[in-house]
Amino acid sequence: MSAPTHQAMDDGPDQPHRWYSTNLVGVPAPVLASTGFNAHPTRLSIAGVRQTQAGLFALLERSRDLNEAGDMFVHYLATAFGLRKPDPQALAAMGPAEQRRWRSSWRTLLQGWGMDANGPAGAVLKGWVESRFGLVPSYHKAPLERFPSPAWVGYLEEKAASRHHSNNILQQLDLLYEFCQWALQRFPLPGDAAPSEHLHLWRGSNRCEEQLINGSLQLRRCTVRLNNIVSFSLSPEDAACFGDWVFEALVPTCKVLVFPGLLPGHVLRGEQEVLALGGDYEVVARYA
Secondary structure, three states, X not given: OOOHHHHHHHHOOOOHHHHOOOOOOOOOHHHHOOHHHHHOOOOOOOOOHHHHOHHHHHHHOOOOOHHHHHHHHHHHHHHHHOOOOOOHHHHHOOOHHHHHHOOOOHHHHHHHHHHOOOXXXXXXXXXXXXXXXXXXXXXXXXXXXXXXXXXXXXXXXXXHOOOOOOOOHHHHHHHHHHHHHHHHOOOOXXXXXXXXXXXXXXXXXXXXXXXXXXXXXOOOEEEEEEEEEEEEEOOHHHHHXXXXXXXXXXXXHHHEEEOOOOOOOOOOOOOOEEEEEEEEEEEEEEEO
């Protein structure tokens, strides 16, 4: 079945995705969000990140495997952004704002996403995707439809709140994305023979009718519009834990921000979660 409500919503001039223009990857947002791009992706890079952090990527080239590269990356960001908790004496000598500075990090942000993708951490991640890729979120606690609306106001307040949005958090995420892309070009995921342009992933969902823009769930093959950043799973069994329907999709590696094994420690590993950019995806749907 088609979804005329989506079509009507698309035509309105007060839809943010119609007037949002920020993009730092050189691919227009409507193209990046399309099924055509997913079928024939190109490499993406956030403007200036690798050039301004050339020392990090030169260091990474010396790594022998992904584990070593991950340790290098974490150590580099801890040093560059002051992410290690100061000792009690140093902490006491700091002002209130400086005492909290080290808490705002890529790691705490991903942990917050893992607990609640519609919480403050999720808002910051969605805002980062907006500013770097031009992809506007479609959901945060509620559908983000006409602008302005209470849902939009709530999202904007959360993405700008200082709880997570400090300590150059967007620049930390820029480096995380570029590190992930660097790793995907050199190391295959577990179970893959070699690096690939796509990852075969699954996503569990309960909001299927809202996301459907073409085709039919009953006929299995359809096109869905996903939020600007979403979680996928490495297996249909893991995905089934998150919804009554499971979508099977080929996700371009250039849309991936985090995958299991990329980083040391427990970062989204419990659910074997892949965090990736959304948009329109052609999927095979099945009832879990």
